[in-house]
Amino acid sequence: MQTYDIIIVGGGVMGSAIATYLLKSNLQLHILVVEKDPTYTYSSTVLSDGNIRVQFNIKENILMSLYGLEVLATFAEEMTTPAYTPNINFRQQGNLYIVDSEGEAFAKQGIALQQSLGGAVEWLEPGQIQQHHPLFQSANCVGATFGRRDGSMSPLDVLLAYRHKAIALGATYLTAEVGQLRHDHSQIIGIALTSGDILHAPIVINAAGAWAGKLSQTASVPLPVQPVKRQVYAVEVEGASF
Structure with a gap:
């Protein structure tokens, strides 16, 4: 058995x-x-x-992602074995979420919660979006949320x-x-x-x-x-x- x-x-x-x-x-x-x-x-x-973000409107999701970022910071060191050294290609390029007028209140509520828990998230006005991303047409948006520690991995x-x-x-x-x-x-x-x-x-x-x-x-x-x-x-x- x-x-x-x-x-x-x-x-x-x-x-x-x-x-x-x-x-x-x-x-x-x-x-x-x-x-x-x-x-x-x-x-x-x-x-x-393979993306990680703290841009949620639910406390538990944000806390899990913040913990995930802590794990990823020392991931290669913690997961290395005598026969295998990982390279997960973690890159914190940030996540940009475009917001229209209908979603503005919800997005700003989310930012307040994310920031209160230690999330590195900020609000960008249309002009700031255009400055950082000139190819994006921001005429139909009221702003965006940007999580600068968000990122991607393999x-x-x-x-x-x-x-x-x-x-x-x-x-x-x-x-x-x-x-x-x-x-x-x-x-x-x-x-x-x-x-x-x-x-x-x-x-x-x-x-x-x-x-x-x-x-x-x-x-x-x-x-x-x-x-x-x-x-x-x-x-x-x-x-x-x-």
Whole structure:
């Protein structure tokens, strides 16, 4: 019978980060990470734009991002192993959010909250936008919010850094698909793979991302999580200096 202290369903950035920090707190833990796509070809982590920002109107989101910025400041040093040195290409170029008249009050409420929590966000008037970004036509906007510490990184390299660190600390990665969570009344007792194999653990962490809701339903636990398709556009501007 295959038994672990903790099974993590999902080996993307969230699952791999969880494994890393659990093992950093206790190296004696026997942790299994189950990931169905080991190349991460279809991973939400890798397909994301790899951006971090504090420009939210929800306190918890802002605090999480501020913590994320602290982690990224020493990420390479913390995640280096004897066999792997990460380079996540973190660049704090800032995020600019254009605001129209309908969104002005909401945006300024957000800035007040962000600044009160330590976020480096400022309001730019249309003339300031034009000064910094002369190619942008600001006629239809009332201003913009600019987070100067916001930035971008390589999501794949962040994921690989966590994965290498977790393995170096003792985590085991298994290429498989989880079919359902196994439970005895209200107690989780393990997982069942689509192959039919049963794995046991008193703690199962659902890090299945957009599919976390579908997985939790197998244990009759409703989660308001479902996949939503988003689009990211990259635009090349002739004559631009950025």
